[in-house]
Amino acid sequence: MATPRRQPDPVSPSRHAAWNDPRVRSLAFQALAILAVGWFFWTIFQNTLTNMENRGITTGFGFLENPAGFGILMSLIDYDETYTYGRTFVVGLLNTVLVAALGIAIATVVGFVIGIARLSGNWLIAKMALIYIEVLRNIPLLLQIFFWYFAVLRALPTPRQSVDIADAAFLNNRGFYVPAPVLGDGFWTVLVALGVAVAGSLWLVRWARRRQDATGRQFPSSWVALGLIAGLPGLAFLVAGAPLSWDYPALKGFNFQGGTRLIPELMALLTALSMYTAAFIAEIVRAGIQSVSHGQTEAAYSLGLRPGQTLRLVVIPQAMRVVIPPLTSQYLNLTKNSSLATAIGYPDLVAVFMGTTLNQTGQAVEIVAMTMAVYLAISLSISALMNLYNRAMALKER
Amino acid sequence: MTTFTPKPALPPPGSTHGPLAWVRANLLSSPLNIALTALALWFLWLIVPPIVDWAILSADFGGSDQSACASEGACWTFIGVRFDFFVYGFYPAEQRWRVDIAFLLLGAVLVPQFIPRFPSRNWVGLFGLTGLPLVTAVLLMGGVAGLEPVESSKWGGLMLTLVLSYVGIVAALPIGVVLALGRRSEMPIIRMICVTFIELWRGVPLISVLFMASVMLPLFLPEGVNFDKLLRALIGIIMFQSAYMAEVVRGGLQAIPRGQFEAAAALGLGYWRSMGLIVLPQALKLVIPGIVNTFIALFKDTTLVLIIGLLDILATVQASIVDPSWRNVATEGYLFAAFCFWVFCFGMSRYSQALERKLHTGHKR
Numbered sequence: 001m002a003t004p005r006r007q008p009d010p011v012s013p014s015r016h017a018a019w020n021d022p023r024v025r026s027l028a029f030q031a032l033a034i035l036a037v038g039w040f041f042w043t044i045f046q047n048t049l050t051n052m053e054n055r056g057i058t059t060g061f062g063f064l065e066n067p068a069g070f071g072i073l074m075s076l077i078d079y080d081e082t083y084t085y086g087r088t089f090v091v092g093l094l095n096t097v098l099v100a101a102l103g104i105a106i107a108t109v110v111g112f113v114i115g116i117a118r119l120s121g122n123w124l125i126a127k128m129a130l131i132y133i134e135v136l137r138n139i140p141l142l143l144q145i146f147f148w149y150f151a152v153l154r155a156l157p158t159p160r161q162s163v164d165i166a167d168a169a170f171l172n173n174r175g176f177y178v179p180a181p182v183l184g185d186g187f188w189t190v191l192v193a194l195g196v197a198v199a200g201s202l203w204l205v206r207w208a209r210r211r212q213d214a215t216g217r218q219f220p221s222s223w224v225a226l227g228l229i230a231g232l233p234g235l236a237f238l239v240a241g242a243p244l245s246w247d248y249p250a251l252k253g254f255n256f257q258g259g260t261r262l263i264p265e266l267m268a269l270l271t272a273l274s275m276y277t278a279a280f281i282a283e284i285v286r287a288g289i290q291s292v293s294h295g296q297t298e299a300a301y302s303l304g305l306r307p308g309q310t311l312r313l314v315v316i317p318q319a320m321r322v323v324i325p326p327l328t329s330q331y332l333n334l335t336k337n338s339s340l341a342t343a344i345g346y347p348d349l350v351a352v353f354m355g356t357t358l359n360q361t362g363q364a365v366e367i368v369a370m371t372m373a374v375y376l377a378i379s380l381s382i383s384a385l386m387n388l389y390n391r392a393m394a395l396k397e398r
Numbered sequence: 399m400t401t402f403t404p405k406p407a408l409p410p411p412g413s414t415h416g417p418l419a420w421v422r423a424n425l426l427s428s429p430l431n432i433a434l435t436a437l438a439l440w441f442l443w444l445i446v447p448p449i450v451d452w453a454i455l456s457a458d459f460g461g462s463d464q465s466a467c468a469s470e471g472a473c474w475t476f477i478g479v480r481f482d483f484f485v486y487g488f489y490p491a492e493q494r495w496r497v498d499i500a501f502l503l504l505g506a507v508l509v510p511q512f513i514p515r516f517p518s519r520n521w522v523g524l525f526g527l528t529g530l531p532l533v534t535a536v537l538l539m540g541g542v543a544g545l546e547p548v549e550s551s552k553w554g555g556l557m558l559t560l561v562l563s564y565v566g567i568v569a570a571l572p573i574g575v576v577l578a579l580g581r582r583s584e585m586p587i588i589r590m591i592c593v594t595f596i597e598l599w600r601g602v603p604l605i606s607v608l609f610m611a612s613v614m615l616p617l618f619l620p621e622g623v624n625f626d627k628l629l630r631a632l633i634g635i636i637m638f639q640s641a642y643m644a645e646v647v648r649g650g651l652q653a654i655p656r657g658q659f660e661a662a663a664a665l666g667l668g669y670w671r672s673m674g675l676i677v678l679p680q681a682l683k684l685v686i687p688g689i690v691n692t693f694i695a696l697f698k699d700t701t702l703v704l705i706i707g708l709l710d711i712l713a714t715v716q717a718s719i720v721d722p723s724w725r726n727v728a729t730e731g732y733l734f735a736a737f738c739f740w741v742f743c744f745g746m747s748r749y750s751q752a753l754e755r756k757l758h759t760g761h762k763r
Contacts, residue, residue, distance in 0.1 A: 122435060
């Protein structure tokens with residue numbers, strides 16, 4: 001017996017007005033959004049053109065070819081007043097990259113140390129790490145930069161009364177003078193030896209792992225690799241007749257000559273940036289280590305792994321998965337925060353290009369766009385790199 | 399017949415109980431631990447006595463100018479003399495009662511949020527998000543109801559910092575929610591606009607945003623229209639922080655199971671009602687810690703306005719330090735400003751941790 005099936009309505013399915021159709025509405029909304037955004041930018045564009053015309057500013061990037069005519073405190077490449085505005089852009093960019101790279105390296109090391117100290121079984125050490133974290137991350141970075149620059153480094157003695165570190169490095173209110181390495185003729189042999197040692201170590205580690213997978217026999221590859229990397233260049237150095245000398249800073253008149261000078265602006269910025277970011281990294285590291293369940297540690301012990309091996313082979317690889325995404329955003333924050341350099345006069349991209357160059361040329365639109373594009377590019381490339389690393393470390397489910 | 403009388407229980411052995419055992423377990427449990435303790439004690443011995451001596455024992459408190467600071471220690475006189483400047487900036491002295499009332503109102507809104515059983519706490523909070531900014535704006539700007547107008551260029555100090563961060567917080571949250579919803583929208587063009595907006599602001603430093611707000615915004619506006627400098631900085635801060643807020647809210651939206659959206663649709667709720675009544679209340683509750691963290695970041699970031707020439711608390715300190723009538727007071731000034739920021743930020747982070755604990759009703763490891 002067949003149940004009577006309901007026949008489809010001969011009349012068309014429920015009629016509705018076009019404005020009740022979700023597809024029509026969505027199209028209408030999007031069209032409206034495009035119109036609104038388009039109108040917004042069109043208005044801005046028109047206003048900008050009118051305003052620039054009234055102020056007599058010409059558009060275009062031609063100004064990059066003009067001579068800059070101002071000096072810059074610190075430059076990694078050749079620069080003086082006769083170079084162009086385009087060159088000031090490169091100088092500023094390099095200074096930004098320098099401070100960001102150094103800051104990331106220092107902040108990572110300090111942050112990991114503090115983060116591990118925060119979990120120490122020693123009550124005093126754990127509390128001291130806690131105080132470091134809670135104090136530094138709750139005070140604005142700009143305030144910390146000012147503190148290091150105006151309160152600490154300005155209060156250092158004059159060059160004649162410098163703080164003397166082993167007669168080689170001198171600290172005073174004009175900066176930190178350290179010996180500069182002078183490379184001799186045969187120094188390339190050391191570099192070649194270093195390259196050979198690194199390549200050899202890589203091969204050795206792979207060979208040892210493959211042998212352990214196949215036969216189960218272990219090989220102390222990390223010790224041998226360490227010996228190789230330290231020994232081979234050392235040997236080459238001696239064979240080539242020690243082709244390295246140091247240029248020591250020395251007091252001549254009122255200031256130091258020779259050596260390398262770290263300007264106080266760089267030191268203040270670097271200290272503040274890395275100590276501030278280290279407090280955040282420490283919290284990330286702590287959270288990462290705590291996220292690995294205690295059962296993992298116990299399982300490793302019951303398999304007979306020693307505490308060091310447990311940490312290295314079981315806990316850290318799992319903690320890194322939790323640590324990496326927030327660590328990436330801290331690196332990005334540090335890079336962006338390095339632009340606070342402009343407040344104390346360290347010649348970074350914002351200070352040199354968006355500051356002095358903009359004031360001299362008045363090319364606000366081009367300069368702001370170029371500067372923002374640089375930061376966007378740095379941000380996107382750091383996050384792309386870290387995403388690659390993250391993918392390599394991610395949970396591989398089988 | 400003898401009755402059994404138990405002897406009183408022995409106290410726990412000293413090695414597992416009491417302060418001595420605590421010291422042994424937490425400070426001296428292994429050779430490495432002993433070495434660490436010694437190192438930490440040596441470090442503390444090195445830094446704590448000089449700091450206490452400088453800040454308290456040989457510090458100067460009274461007096462009214464540089465001559466009162468003759469000793470080796472800190473010159474707290476400087477903070478005392480300049481305190482009004484640090485709090486009010488150049489706000490006219492006879493009008494400062496208006497700022498005081500605004501501070502009191504802010505306190506009256508904030509304090510109940512820390513007391514769980516305060517009557518009609520949520521209504522107070524709602525007033526804080528809607529009515530308070532308006533009342534405060536009228537109070538501080540003046541020009542109506544017989545209040546003398548005070549230009550925003552005279553605002554400064556702690557008051558300006560609080561105005562910037564409060565307005566920033568109140569405006570960035572709703573804009574952030576709308577952006578997060580747009581980023582998860584099913585309309586590709588809306589989604590694209592929101593993603594571009596968010597990633598663009600998040601990819602650049604706040605200082606370049608502020609530069610843009612102060613240098614380029616006047617170029618964008620039609621002839622004759624001009625914004626107040628404070629308003630320009632506020633627009634920059636709000637745009638910047640709402641992008642961060644959007645990402646936090648998006649995290650909450652992603653954590654809501656699909657069934658909730660579908661159930662809301664099955665009940666016949668439209669988009670806005672299903673979001674407003676079903677999804678957002680759950681999502682926002684999930685990400686309260688993240689939202690508070692964004693507030694903390696915003697609060698600290700307000701210091702950057704000094705670079706475009708606004709006089710926030712750090713700028714008032716900076717201006718007082720370089721004043722030639724005071725010498726070597728940089729450390730004292732910065733410590734004072736740092737303490738002000740620290741109190742607010744630490745308070746907020748404690749509040750967010752307490753909320754997190756309260757809302758964390760699942761299993762704890």
